[in-house]
Amino acid sequence: MSRHRYTIRTTQDFPEKMKRRSEFMIMNRTAIMPRLLLVYVFVIITVVALPNQVHASESSFLDEIKDTQEKFDNRAVEKVRPVTRKTVLAKERYNGRHFRVLSRKNEINRFACSNCHTDKPVTVNEGAELTHANININHGKGEEALTCIDCHHSDDRNYLWDKKGEKIDYDHSYELCGQCHFRQKRDWLGGAHGKRVANWAGERVIYNCASCHDPHSPRFEKRYPATYSPPLDR
Amino acid sequence: MKSDKPSGRKGCSCTITSAKSDRRSFLKGLSIAAAAGSAALATGCIPDVNAATSEEMKLRWQEFFKDNYRLMTQEEKDATIARLERLAKLQDDLDIQMSNDPPIDRVLYGYAFNITRCEGFMECVSACVKENNLDRKTNTQYIRIFEMEPGNLDPSTGDGQYFHKVPVENKFYMGTQCFHCENAPCTKACPIKATWTEPDGIVVVDYDWCIGCRYCQAACPYYGRRFNWGKPEIPKEEVTTKQHYLGNRIRPKGKMEKCTFCIQRTRTGQLPACVEACPTGSRVFGNLLDPDSEIRFVLKHKKVFRMKEELGTEPKFWFFID
Numbered sequence: 001m002s003r004h005r006y007t008i009r010t011t012q013d014f015p016e017k018m019k020r021r022s023e024f025m026i027m028n029r030t031a032i033m034p035r036l037l038l039v040y041v042f043v044i045i046t047v048v049a050l051p052n053q054v055h056a057s058e059s060s061f062l063d064e065i066k067d068t069q070e071k072f073d074n075r076a077v078e079k080v081r082p083v084t085r086k087t088v089l090a091k092e093r094y095n096g097r098h099f100r101v102l103s104r105k106n107e108i109n110r111f112a113c114s115n116c117h118t119d120k121p122v123t124v125n126e127g128a129e130l131t132h133a134n135i136n137i138n139h140g141k142g143e144e145a146l147t148c149i150d151c152h153h154s155d156d157r158n159y160l161w162d163k164k165g166e167k168i169d170y171d172h173s174y175e176l177c178g179q180c181h182f183r184q185k186r187d188w189l190g191g192a193h194g195k196r197v198a199n200w201a202g203e204r205v206i207y208n209c210a211s212c213h214d215p216h217s218p219r220f221e222k223r224y225p226a227t228y229s230p231p232l233d234r
Numbered sequence: 235m236k237s238d239k240p241s242g243r244k245g246c247s248c249t250i251t252s253a254k255s256d257r258r259s260f261l262k263g264l265s266i267a268a269a270a271g272s273a274a275l276a277t278g279c280i281p282d283v284n285a286a287t288s289e290e291m292k293l294r295w296q297e298f299f300k301d302n303y304r305l306m307t308q309e310e311k312d313a314t315i316a317r318l319e320r321l322a323k324l325q326d327d328l329d330i331q332m333s334n335d336p337p338i339d340r341v342l343y344g345y346a347f348n349i350t351r352c353e354g355f356m357e358c359v360s361a362c363v364k365e366n367n368l369d370r371k372t373n374t375q376y377i378r379i380f381e382m383e384p385g386n387l388d389p390s391t392g393d394g395q396y397f398h399k400v401p402v403e404n405k406f407y408m409g410t411q412c413f414h415c416e417n418a419p420c421t422k423a424c425p426i427k428a429t430w431t432e433p434d435g436i437v438v439v440d441y442d443w444c445i446g447c448r449y450c451q452a453a454c455p456y457y458g459r460r461f462n463w464g465k466p467e468i469p470k471e472e473v474t475t476k477q478h479y480l481g482n483r484i485r486p487k488g489k490m491e492k493c494t495f496c497i498q499r500t501r502t503g504q505l506p507a508c509v510e511a512c513p514t515g516s517r518v519f520g521n522l523l524d525p526d527s528e529i530r531f532v533l534k535h536k537k538v539f540r541m542k543e544e545l546g547t548e549p550k551f552w553f554f555i556d
Contacts, residue, residue: 061416061548065342065522072524077338080503095526187556191528192348192536195515201503212515220514225356227363228397230373232457
């Protein structure tokens with residue numbers, strides 16, 4: 001494989017085809033009848049034999065990629081620094097391979113929820129905030145709009161639940177999101193949605209759904225871009 | 235970075251044009267310049283005899299006669315990065331760590347950009363400028379984001395200079411940069427082979443071998459290359475000190491530069507700065523020769539296209555739709 005790539009790059013970039021073309025012109029200049037037969041044979045060779053070669057050289061780069069099915073060991077890459085953020089092993093796999101996702105629980109300020117959600121009465125000053133009155137749910141439209149207990153477990157506040165009533169851990173919320181957003185989840189598993197954390201190599205660690213999206217208002221808000229671009233032609 | 239050092243250090247051309255020079259120092263500078271010849275003056279590389287230390291002169295002398303990076307042995311590569319680290323300390327008082335990490339075996343980098351998901355926040359652009367030590371004075375940027383009308387897929391029809399709240403309804407955003415062509419026209423245009431494709435697919439420039447003719451810039455069909463008209467000006471506290479010889483080290487004046495997929499990061503397994511900065515996950519980067527990689531998933535399962543594919547340049551940068 002590597003030998004092939006090397007030849008693509010370093011040979012002077014006028015391959016067989018061009019050499020043959022110059023040959024062809026020399027023959028035309030001395031166009032006498034016996035030579036014409038040679039030309040004819042040459043044309044036949046060009047038409048029959050060359051297309052294979054041309055095809056091979058034109059699409060070799062992508063073919064080479066598609067033909068590579070040998071597993072690549074990402075952990076064998078030296079100098080990779082491990083991800084420092086807290087992660088958990090995902091409950092799903094991609095192509096039979098385990099991966100990790102960013103933990104969500106340690107991002108929630110007042111986890112565990114059962115600290116407040118007990119049978120005991122709670123007296124507080126910042127009632128509005130502590131009763132979650134600051135949360136605006138903007139998830140789902142019209143009749144499809146979600147309410148708290150569509151995702152939060154109605155009895156055990158330390159967990160979420162899906163539509164079948166199964167408890168879902170906060171760290172594995174992708175199992176909950178994926179029941180509606182199954183296309184996004186499929187892409188997320190493969191890597192077309194979301195992204196890896198810090199490294200392309202090493203152990204696969206990817207962002208959780210709620211690492212980027214606010215689950216109560218998942219669409220990104222409008223804002224000014226981080227910078228601007230100068231005119232193209234200066 | 236520039237303001238706190240004596241004005242005479244950079245070279246005669248600077249001495250002449252500096253505001254505080256009186257008649258005597260002007261004539262002195264002029265005589266040195268005349269002795270050295272006008273060609274050397276144009277490059278601005280004659281040191282002021284008073285300012286440059288003998289150590290700096292020695293290092294610059296050795297740097298001047300070094301080889302093309304591809305012809306260097308590993309010892310010579312190590313020696314040159316040691317010299318460049320020391321020179322950065324002497325000239326600009328910067329403590330940098332420069333590497334010459336080689337390509338990783340069985341790795342070919344590829345990149346994909348999701349035009350459905352990008353919302354034009356341009357976090358990637360500012361992260362790139364910061365990571366790659368790009369010139370703040372001329373606002374050099376490797377990445378451009380275009381605000382596009384639906385139905386168009388050619389960035390030249392888009393607005394590359396928007397500055398308003400994004401995303402705008404019924405517009406989409408498309409990012410361009412160096413596409414690291416497998417059949418790169420820029421490397422063929424270079425008359426002195428100062429730019430080439432590395433075995434891991436990254437198109438790089440040897441900044442010390444480049445003569446600044448800009449043929450490669452003319453040859454690139456994607457506007458992927460940038461030219462340093464002056465020495466990059468970066469606030470000292472913003473300089474990225476983790477550098478690579480072929481990557482984000484501060485370019486000398488009059489050299490070509492371009493996106494290197496953040497070679498200083500990717501060769502240690504990190505993602506490029508633009509991918510790490512993207513808040514929407516529109517940017518996918520990975521090893522094309524790994525069948526389980528994210529980029530291979532995109533190529534296999536998504537509708538992808540490349541810019542100006544008909545030119546046969548084989549970019550390793552795909553745009554895709556969700």
